[in-house]
Amino acid sequence: MKTKIDDLIGRYVENYPREKGTMTRWGRPLTAYAAAGDELFAKMKEIIDPSHGMPSDFLPGAQTVITYFLPFDGAVVKSNIEGRECSRAWAVAYHETNALIEDLNRHLKEALEELGHRGAAIPPTHNFDRDKLISGWSHRHAAFIAGLGKFGLNNMLITAKGCAGRVGSLVTDLALEPTSRSEGEYCLHKRGRPCGKCVRRCVNGALSIDSFDRHKCYAMCLANDERFPDIPVTDVCGKCLVAVPCAMTCPAEP
Ligand code: SF4
Numbered sequence: 435m436k437t438k439i440d441d442l443i444g445r446y447v448e449n450y451p452r453e454k455g456t457m458t459r460w461g462r463p464l465t466a467y468a469a470a471g472d473e474l475f476a477k478m479k480e481i482i483d484p485s486h487g488m489p490s491d492f493l494p495g496a497q498t499v500i501t502y503f504l505p506f507d508g509a510v511v512k513s514n515i516e517g518r519e520c521s522r523a524w525a526v527a528y529h530e531t532n533a534l535i536e537d538l539n540r541h542l543k544e545a546l547e548e549l550g551h552r553g554a555a556i557p558p559t560h561n562f563d564r565d566k567l568i569s570g571w572s573h574r575h576a577a578f579i580a581g582l583g584k585f586g587l588n589n590m591l592i593t594a595k596g597c598a599g600r601v602g603s604l605v606t607d608l609a610l611e612p613t614s615r616s617e618g619e620y621c622l623h624k625r626g627r628p629c630g631k632c633v634r635r636c637v638n639g640a641l642s643i644d645s646f647d648r649h650k651c652y653a654m655c656l657a658n659d660e661r662f663p664d665i666p667v668t669d670v671c672g673k674c675l676v677a678v679p680c681a682m683t684c685p686a687e688p
Pocket residue numbers: 586587588589620621622623624629630631632633678679680681685
């Protein structure tokens with residue numbers, strides 16, 4: 435069944451640019467599965483915020499959280515390397531990937547229902563609190579729990595295909611074998627090797643070796659949002675996840 439879901443996600447993403455006429459292209463997605471009862475979900479209330487949701491909040495009787503990573507095409511990644519402000523292609527990719535996540539989750543939900551199961555589609559940005567700058571559901575943390583990747587110093591989830599892309603998730607009552615989490619870190623700095631390139635690339639003094647100022651980061655994202663009034667909601671930056679060793683590949687052996 436997991437192979438069937440993997441293929442369904444892969445085919446949907448492959449056909450999406452042609453069907454929707456998007457500018458953005460994506461690489462083959464990665465998927466990973468978490469048990470809805472994994473104790474780490476409860477810990478997210480301590481780590482992120484007491485308001486962080488549990489899988490059963492979205493779907494009573496939840497069994498599995500399906501998570502996936504949608505890697506950006508190399509051209510999108512390259513476009514965002516130069517300059518202080520984010521590139522237009524990066525802003526478009528953010529907007530189009532939000533739409534893709536919503537459409538893909540709807541498609542997955544319908545496919546699960548055809549199999550006699552239920553699915554709860556979680557929007558790309560769920561209950562974002564603009565004061566605390568946190569979400570009621572972190573797709574990245576759900577994907578971490580599922581074993582899709584490990585967090586880097588840049589706070590992004592580093593997967594086998596890097597961190598330049600987006601993570602989505604969906605809750606279902608279909609019981610599936612959870613993916614195992616690997617032991618080691620993927621971030622070079624966290625592995626005790628020299629790097630910190632993401633810190634040097636930060637354009638607004640938000641990221642340092644031992645801290646992250648989410649307000650400074652979001653200020654930069656809002657400045658980018660103002661640059662593209664013709665694209666709905668482009669509060670992104672992403673300078674610390676391009677031209678770094680973990681952009682499009684996992685820099686350390688899992
Ligand atoms: S750039 Fe280097 S230090 Fe920063 S997250 Fe990637 S691997 Fe880690």
